[in-house]
Amino acid sequence: MSASSSKLSFIVCGGGMIGLSMALGLRQQGHQVQLVERGQQPQLSAEFSLRVSAIAHSSRALLQQLGVWQQLPSDRLGPYSGMSVWEHDSFARIDFNAAEVSRSDLGAIVENQLLEHYLWQAAQAAGVMIHSGVTSVAEQLSDDQVSITLSNQQQLSADFLIAADGANSHVRQRAQLPLTFWHYQQHAIVATVQTELAHHGIARQAFTPNGPIAWLPLADPQHISLVWSIDDPHSEELLALSEQQFVQRLQSFSNNSLGQLTLRSERQAFALKMHYCQRWLQQRLLAIGDAAHSIHPLAGQGANLGFADVSQLLAVFAQPQQQLQRRLREWERERKTAAMTMIAAMEGFKRGFAGANPVLKLLRGSGLQFASSCAPLKQQLMKIALGD
Ligand SMILES: Cc1cc2nc3c(=O)[nH]c(=O)nc-3n(C[C@H](O)[C@H](O)[C@H](O)COP(=O)(O)OP(=O)(O)OC[C@H]3O[C@@H](n4cnc5c(N)ncnc54)[C@H](O)[C@@H]3O)c2cc1C
Numbered sequence: 001m002s003a004s005s006s007k008l009s010f011i012v013c014g015g016g017m018i019g020l021s022m023a024l025g026l027r028q029q030g031h032q033v034q035l036v037e038r039g040q041q042p043q044l045s046a047e048f049s050l051r052v053s054a055i056a057h058s059s060r061a062l063l064q065q066l067g068v069w070q071q072l073p074s075d076r077l078g079p080y081s082g083m084s085v086w087e088h089d090s091f092a093r094i095d096f097n098a099a100e101v102s103r104s105d106l107g108a109i110v111e112n113q114l115l116e117h118y119l120w121q122a123a124q125a126a127g128v129m130i131h132s133g134v135t136s137v138a139e140q141l142s143d144d145q146v147s148i149t150l151s152n153q154q155q156l157s158a159d160f161l162i163a164a165d166g167a168n169s170h171v172r173q174r175a176q177l178p179l180t181f182w183h184y185q186q187h188a189i190v191a192t193v194q195t196e197l198a199h200h201g202i203a204r205q206a207f208t209p210n211g212p213i214a215w216l217p218l219a220d221p222q223h224i225s226l227v228w229s230i231d232d233p234h235s236e237e238l239l240a241l242s243e244q245q246f247v248q249r250l251q252s253f254s255n256n257s258l259g260q261l262t263l264r265s266e267r268q269a270f271a272l273k274m275h276y277c278q279r280w281l282q283q284r285l286l287a288i289g290d291a292a293h294s295i296h297p298l299a300g301q302g303a304n305l306g307f308a309d310v311s312q313l314l315a316v317f318a319q320p321q322q323q324l325q326r327r328l329r330e331w332e333r334e335r336k337t338a339a340m341t342m343i344a345a346m347e348g349f350k351r352g353f354a355g356a357n358p359v360l361k362l363l364r365g366s367g368l369q370f371a372s373s374c375a376p377l378k379q380q381l382m383k384i385a386l387g388d
Contacts, residue, residue: 006320007031009158011148013136013171015039017053018289018306019164020119024066025314027126034129036136036148036158041120042113048218049267050190051112052225054080054203054300057154059307060108063115071118077223078109078218088209088253103202109216109225113302136165139174141283161203162286167275169291175282181275186211187235188297189228191267192218193250196259197225205298205369206253210234212298213253223264226250227297229272239269272296274346276339280332288313293339296346305342309335345361 008031012023015037023035055063063069083106086093098106124130131150138149139161146161161170172179199217206213211229218225228250230238238246243263251261276293280286288304312335316327 004137008160008317008321010034010162011036011136011146011158012162013148014163014165014169014289014291015120015130015132016115016164016166017115017119017303018310019162020116020123021066021068021307021310022061022162022164022288022313023064023128024068024119024123024126025310026317027123027128028066029318032130032158033123033127034158035123036131036134036150036156038133038135040132042116044114044117047265048076048192048220048223048225049111049113050225050265051191052078052109052216052218053112053115053303054107054216055110055115055307055318056107056301056304057103058311059304062307062311064123065342066119068115068118068122070112071122074219076111076114076219078201078216080107080109080201080203080217081224082200083205084202084257085207086255087206087207090167090209106203107300109203109218114382117308121367136171139171139285141175141285143283146284160284160286162288163291164289165286165291166217167273167294169287171285172277172287172291175285177280177282177285177287177379178278179275180278184229184272184274184296185231185232185234186272186296187232187269188272189226189230189238189267189269190262191226191228191234192263192265193224193226193247194262194263195222195224197257199258200224204254204257206255208253213250214298214300215254215258229296229298235269239267274343274358276336280336281328286313286328292335293343295339295343296349298346298349299342301342301346303348305339308338311344 010026010031010033012019012035015035016154019035027033060069081098083096098104114336134146134150134152137151140147145157147155147157148161149155163169165171198221201217201377203217210231214227217227247261247263274295280292288309293305295302312331316331
């Protein structure tokens, strides 16, 4: 790729949190941006929506830089200042507090739909041309241009195509970017739950022999978002339980830290799969977000990895275009390393806490006690959670 005029044109395929952030950031740099999204602008609802993300400080910094974080209604943000992690039926436990790293919080729980709504609004206001209700059905890539055909037969061309169309990315599949993947053999069951006791802004996670359960504090002091990851044979059984039975089962893992629980939504299940793309850059195609990688939600880092893809790619396109190809390759290398490190860490946690073997339980308990009492190690774990 050669140095050319300072402004470029982009097509971003996929208007989730990651694609919208990318499109908005590029537009704010003065580039021409078109975004293709098969759905419509997500609407705000009075109820908490089921899909939420723990947004780390690094992602918040990007959203602030884009001018979107400031617009999010504070009565829908769930900042958390502490994290409690324990193993069910064991003495293994560790607590983190924002004060230990001189912060007022460790992150915030935000509904995906809310974030997408405001990102979409900001992208439109900034001049991103949004093609909604259509999909890309074919892409032609060359060394200096891309063109795509939409499902309404419209043709679009640009200097770059960015695939941000999620874990089942059709753009990635048609470009035959090689993929490494495995199924976690688990589903995550999500729901909104009302608690008798206030959650006090603590994100709680219990490791059980069949998978981790997270109670994520929402803006309302007595509402949490549940992410219950559970091995496949048990996930069907859990979904088949009546509301009352489900809540009783959940309660048995909660250490009674939140008092009586009441289900306030339907339950939705998501199959959990790990994948990462072995190539994120092919000619003028770039893959970001879940289109490039997807990981187990147990540490709430999937979207945060995607936001970091966006931040670092924006830094590349903010510079003059000399040696663009080399800098894009560096971006690809750095982001792949970050994604693979996170994938390995999630695998370690998942395998490390699986099963009820008493010897392993003892080791886990001792390990967590050591981490809890060893300030440098604990700070290192907190840094990971903060996205530093
Ligand atoms: C249960 C669960 C809990 C999670 N919790 C967390 C958490 O706490 N913290 C965290 O950081 N991450 C979390 N994650 C991960 C996070 O949800 C994802 O990493 C993130 O949503 C990915 O965003 P994305 O924009 O890349 O993809 P998506 O959100 O999947 O967006 C893709 C978009 O592309 C559109 N699209 C798809 N195909 C086409 C097409 N052909 N043409 C046009 N548009 C198309 C879709 O409509 C969609 O809008 C969790 C995941 C799960 C399953």
